[in-house]
Amino acid sequence: MLVLYNIGIRIYYAAIWLASFFNNKAKLWLNGRKQQAFVRYDNSIWFHFASLGEFEQGRPVLEQMKLAYPDRPVVITFFSPSGYEVRKNTPLADAVYYLPLDTAGNAARFIKTINPSIAVFTKYEYWYHFFAQLYKRRVPLYIVSGIFRDGQVFFKWYGGTHRKMLKCVRHFFLQDEHSKHLLAGIGINNTTVSGDTRFDRVYANASNPKQLPEVEQFINGHKTMICGSTWPEDEKLLAELISLHPDHKFIFAPHELSIEKINRLAEMLPPDSAIKYSALALAEDGNNYQCLIIDNMGMLSSLYQYGNMAYIGGGFGVGIHNTLEAAAFGIPVIFGPNYSKFNEAKALISIGAGFTISNEAELIAIVEQLNTDEAYYAASCQQARQYVDTQKGATEKIVTYIQSTETA
Template sequence: MLFIYNLGIQFYWIIITISQAFNIKAKTWLKGRKNLFQKIKQDVNSEKEHIWFHFASLGEFEQGRPVIEKIKSDYPDYPVVITFFSPSGYELRKNYSLADHVFYLPLDTKRNARQFVEIINPKLAIFTKYEYWYHFFTELDRRNIPLIVISAIFRKEQLFFKWYGSLHRSMLRKVSRLFVQDAASISMLENIGIMHATIGGDTRFDRVAANAEQPKDFQLVRSFCDSANIFVGGSTWPDDENLISKVIAQFENWKFIIAPHEIKPDKLKAFESLLPDKSYVRYSDLKNDGLSSANKMLRVLIIDNIGMLSSLYQYGQIAYIGGGFGVGIHNTLEAAAFGLPVIFGPNYKRFLEAKMLISEKAAFSIKNEEELLEVMTKLQDSEFRKGRGSAAKRLVSENTGATEAIFTYLNERVFN
């Protein structure tokens, strides 16, 4: 199985190399790893012990962020190294102020793992949710370096639970402690002999709760909103935007803030083509024109940059989260933390927090235009809307504390 794994790693490298000719993300992925070890050796003092955080991408970073913040608060003498697998995480967080070093993760080979771990000299390694890399885990285990996985969640279709998943099961045995999100994950792990898992919850609840307490304020957005009811569309894709355009047409007494997942010019123009003339404005144009642009004719504010969304929900009464007609919904908890009822498409079953929101009647899953308009009609009742929003906010509040659970373990087992 290890031979197949190694072959798969090399095959992935070949595919990425070929893809760079026509895929900008693949090109960025390769460019970021060019002369990577030379850069790491220049930047890192190997004589110091570091705390190493690894994230697949931006979403996982946000899950791990509360733990980084507490590490820097409680143990400021340990420099923090962050690695990302994906360019979408690295490019947006390469200048993160609480990290002493941010790098791409080298390809998972035995040689790379040994070289990387030797250079950064970790006191502790923390991986988040889905990231399992055989050679890095093996090298950490060989050196007796504590490795924890936080906010993990497991499903029966994963390789760990297949008859041919022995290699992946061996990765789990190299982890010092698995902090999982739910009891179902504990049960599945115990069935394959993994007994060192603890229900620690999801650190995203801590992150979004903290964000809702101190969101960034955007004066131009506030001016656009004025006193209207606001529908916030977060991380929307074309299928979502097509449906939202129907809502915009029918609910003329609402204003809309839409933050598309992709902000390429052609994607923005495609969405704008669905909207009535002179009804919309891009945030960059609103900024350039000043507050005078926020007149009553403008009903749709299109956010054409990255980094604002998590604070935009403070201006809303209803949130629509994109991705549910594709690979899966994006972050529902950011909106829920502000007390907004949440709407999303049908592909949400892999997301525990979405199922929790549905269970608490704080969220609505829709399959088509008719269902979306029906939900919007129900949410016109302010008392009903506030009740669903209160349920969303309560769910977030009741599920905070994952960071503290992790640190109880770290204080006893790592930093004692």
């Protein structure tokens, strides 16, 4: 029922307000929405992303849409501070905002102000009042890289309000056939299995990565593991691996970059083994350290070019982070056990380019095998690169479809 949805939205806002007194991310979420003033546009293209990962996922579509419609302003919204704070000044948009709280009044005012001619949401984020307003104003809404699972509320007996949201979407561009099947089961057939636009993004990044000479100097020819988006649970496992391989380099790009979390990571690693990236340029002996801790945002996607293998964090928590950025550079990826919601992780495992571990012993064994069996390692690298190469192309399908419906 819509009344329960509206109550839930307000309870969520109250919870954020309470959390803002002791949580900086919640404070940014709250204050960012209070402080923004919207600029009036005409005939804009509105892109919404949950967070930074979804921005990178939808970025290829955003870039191609800007080329296709150069005269239309682009408005970007984020739900999470981790997306907004990093991309609030992106040159790809005329304006970047936090998505207002999903109430009927907020949705009506925001959409009236930016006056979109097209709306594009990436992967997920379904907001009743924003969707309803777009539908009411006959603004075509597209979901790109959409993915659905059996247990979601849309497919439950009590999910009527959420199913109404789906009816507001002009077209779904889906990652897989299972999502298409699930939607067909509730009477939604305006779908295309176009694939995941992340493949286009990571392929483009690997084809022309940003060069980081200070990182290359730090590595100094040693075998290197890139540890991306790690959490403390991941870092505890990796600490022992570091001690076992004193001739290897390890580069950490932790998921959280607070001073407290960075210092805790440094203390977890072998004594005197780590240097922070911010101190690297000033250190005369920087390349003598075994571990490098990246203490700023935006470098991870370029770091993988310097790795021989990658460890992707999050697998001992809510789920692994982006494995494709590493695979695009043709290196094996290792991650924790919580990967069931990620099709690309399953695919990488099936072709021998991805490896899941549940404990320290399994991590050590996999790294040892990749280090000592040259043929095994070479095959894993080839499969990783080939997988990304064969899966790209979703962006072209999506933009071509949108253009065809715009001119029809």
